[in-house]
Amino acid sequence: MADALFYVMAVAAVLAALGVVLAKNPMQCVLSLLVSFFALAVIYLLAGFQFLAAAQILVYAGAIMVLFLFVIMLLNLGSPGTEDPTDVRMFSRANATLMVVVAAAILFVLALAIRRAGPMPVENSLPEGGLDPIPGLAGEMFGRYLLPFEAISVLLLATAVAVVVLAKRDRRANEESKA
Amino acid sequence: MSTWEGFLIALVKTVVIFGTVVQVAALMTLAERKFSAWMQYRIGPNRVGPFGLLQPLADGVKFIFKEELTPDGANKWLFRAAPILAALPAMMTIAVIPFTPDIVIGGRNFGSLAVADLDVGILYILALGGLAIYGVILGGWASNSKYSLMGSLRASAQMISYELTLILTILAVVVMSGSLNLREIVESQPTVGHWHIWTQPLAFVMFVVATFAETNRHPFDFSECEPELVGGFHTEYSAMKWAMFYIGEYSAMTMMACLTVVLFLGGWSVPFWESAPWFVCLAAFLAKTSVFLFLFLWVRWSLPRFRFDQLMRLGWKVFLPLALINLLVTGALVSLF
Numbered sequence: 001m002a003d004a005l006f007y008v009m010a011v012a013a014v015l016a017a018l019g020v021v022l023a024k025n026p027m028q029c030v031l032s033l034l035v036s037f038f039a040l041a042v043i044y045l046l047a048g049f050q051f052l053a054a055a056q057i058l059v060y061a062g063a064i065m066v067l068f069l070f071v072i073m074l075l076n077l078g079s080p081g082t083e084d085p086t087d088v089r090m091f092s093r094a095n096a097t098l099m100v101v102v103a104a105a106i107l108f109v110l111a112l113a114i115r116r117a118g119p120m121p122v123e124n125s126l127p128e129g130g131l132d133p134i135p136g137l138a139g140e141m142f143g144r145y146l147l148p149f150e151a152i153s154v155l156l157l158a159t160a161v162a163v164v165v166l167a168k169r170d171r172r173a174n175e176e177s178k179a
Numbered sequence: 180m181s182t183w184e185g186f187l188i189a190l191v192k193t194v195v196i197f198g199t200v201v202q203v204a205a206l207m208t209l210a211e212r213k214f215s216a217w218m219q220y221r222i223g224p225n226r227v228g229p230f231g232l233l234q235p236l237a238d239g240v241k242f243i244f245k246e247e248l249t250p251d252g253a254n255k256w257l258f259r260a261a262p263i264l265a266a267l268p269a270m271m272t273i274a275v276i277p278f279t280p281d282i283v284i285g286g287r288n289f290g291s292l293a294v295a296d297l298d299v300g301i302l303y304i305l306a307l308g309g310l311a312i313y314g315v316i317l318g319g320w321a322s323n324s325k326y327s328l329m330g331s332l333r334a335s336a337q338m339i340s341y342e343l344t345l346i347l348t349i350l351a352v353v354v355m356s357g358s359l360n361l362r363e364i365v366e367s368q369p370t371v372g373h374w375h376i377w378t379q380p381l382a383f384v385m386f387v388v389a390t391f392a393e394t395n396r397h398p399f400d401f402s403e404c405e406p407e408l409v410g411g412f413h414t415e416y417s418a419m420k421w422a423m424f425y426i427g428e429y430s431a432m433t434m435m436a437c438l439t440v441v442l443f444l445g446g447w448s449v450p451f452w453e454s455a456p457w458f459v460c461l462a463a464f465l466a467k468t469s470v471f472l473f474l475f476l477w478v479r480w481s482l483p484r485f486r487f488d489q490l491m492r493l494g495w496k497v498f499l500p501l502a503l504i505n506l507l508v509t510g511a512l513v514s515l516f
Contacts, residue, residue: 027254027320054302062309063339069316070335073328134298134359 006046013039030068037061051134193274193294200273203472204429205235211476218480238422245418250322253415257321262416262423265314268307269430275300276437277362278464279447279457291362292461300361301349304438305342308393311431312338314424315395319412330411333401333487340494341392341399347502348382348389351509352442355379365446369453376443381505383443385498387474390435392490394428397479401487436471440464 016039019032037060044053141149209224209231216223224231249258274294282289290296297303312335319331352375353359356367368374376383392399403411413424440446444467447460455463485493 027257050297050299051302054299054306057306058302058309062306062312063342066309066312066316066335066339069320070332070339073316073320073332073335 002046006043009039009042009046012036013043026072027069030065030072033068034061034065037065051137188289189294192292196273196276196278196292196294197270200270200430200433201426203433204426205239207429207432207472208238208425209234210472211479214473214476215480242419242422247418247420248415250324250415252323254321254323257317258415259420261314261318261321262420262427263314264317265311266423266427266430267314268309268311269427269434272304272307273430273434273437275303275361276434276441277365277446278437279461282457292457293362296362297360299359301353301359301364304361304434305346305349308431308434309338309342311393311427314427315412318416318424322412322415324415326408326414327412330401330403330408330414334395334412337392337395337399337401337490337494340491341389341498344385344494344498344502345389345393347499347506348379348386349442351379351382351502351506354506354509354513361441361446365441365448368445369448371445371448371450374443374445374448379443379505379509381501382509385502385505386443387439387471388493389498390439391475391478392494394431394435394475396428396432396475398482398485399490400484401490432472432475433468436468436475437464439471440467 013036016032016034016036020029020036023029023032037056041053041056041061044056212234213223213231215221224234227233227237249255275297277291277293277296279292281291315334315338316331319327319329319334322328352364355375355378356364358364358367391397395403401411403413408414413421416424447457447464449455449459449463452459
């Protein structure tokens with residue numbers, strides 16, 4: 001039963017992910033991404049990570065995807081016949097070849113890294129709490145992995161600051177060009 | 180206890196809880212009309228059944244027989260899916276609300292009146308509750324109408340803003356009770372003195388205001404603001420599809436009232452009677468929930484609507500910093516004592 005559900009969800013996740021890149025309408029892309037996130041959340045649940053599943057839906061489906069939809073509606077994308085010509089230029093033959101080469105290179109490096117790393121030490125990676133996921137997870141996250149956790153939050157903060165700086169500079173340049 | 184018995188008990192609980200929520204949602208539409216009439220010195224619906232009690236039934240029949248219109252250029256598939264998406268999350272999240280302590284009848288323990296007892300109950304509610312917005316957003320977008328789109332845009336901005344406050348205030352309660360499990364949160368406040376409304380008064384006030392914003396209720400109902408947007412996101416909807424949005428709204432209100440009671444008012448705990456039997460506890464829970472449902476109506480018919488920029492300012496510049504400071508202080512105090 002659980003195995004069957006896993007395969008159904010895995011296939012759904014991959015198909016939806018394909019839909020994200022292949023769909024023409026931006027609305028369909030976002031909805032495909034949503035389906036993909038849900039399938040992933042179910043897979044997390046099957047693996048026994050209730051917290052991760054809930055956080056996945058809460059953060060990605062509940063907040064980030066709403067922002068995506070917000071932008072799409074604000075720019076009124078997705079109405080037929082208004083395709084931006086710059087989008088088409090992005091998919092020229094030369095660019096497509098370049099993308100495939102880069103993707104293949106990344107895949108090669110990843111495969112090499114996974115081969116070098118050897119089998120994952122599964123028995124050590126599970127928290128000692130075992131069946132009580134949240135105290136176990138919190139203990140690991142704010143104990144053994146505190147430094148990476150804080151590093152990631154600093155990285156995210158830096159990204160947010162960078163976006164603000166970039167957006168601001170753009171506006172100032174616009175004002176200067178107007179004046 | 181055999182598997183079949185367990186299955187049967189779960190089935191009975193599910194039917195009872197789900198049926199009650201739908202009933203409450205239907206009766207709330209009547210209560211809203213009766214109450215607004217009372218506040219405005221009118222009589223309100225009084226023709227269908229005694230005191231107009233059968234009015235929701237008559238409305239339901241009317242909605243089923245009305246013509247369904249789909250506007251030209253609407254995205255048909257999403258237009259149909261949106262009302263379902265709007266009504267479903269509130270009904271799914273009610274599953275983890277524990278209404279009573281363990282029910283014991285004739286020496287047999289049937290467990291708490293709750294469909295599921297999840298360790299991540301609060302997260303489950305937040306995750307699925309956050310999806311209610313998709314019904315509003317997709318419905319407005321798929322309608323292919325300017326009014327609907329404006330309503331959806333407002334709704335999405337509003338929901339994201341107030342979800343932050345909602346989550347941060349809930350986290351303060353979670354820190355106090357040390358669990359994400361709703362049953363354990365209720366058990367952490369056994370007497371009136373332990374209710375989180377006393378230990379977390381600031382969080383309580385912000386949480387209640389945020390529930391109004393999250394359920395799109397007056398004074399924050401900008402997504403359907405009738406003087407500007409006709410009907411907002413549901414302008415183009417008719418018949419049962421339109422009614423589904425309303426069932427969703429009233430179920431969400433019921434759900435939020437239950438959640439407020441669980442988090443801040445001790446859930447099923449009866450004041451000054453700690454060892455109350457389960458049916459008294461259930462009555463206490465329902466009484467407390469009714470108070471908050473009444474509050475939703477009371478506010479709607481007493482206060483004028485906010486302005487959208489005021490709503491955003493309140494959310495980001497007042498509530499978010501206050502909720503963060505509240506959480507910080509709570510965390511510091513809990514870890515110190």
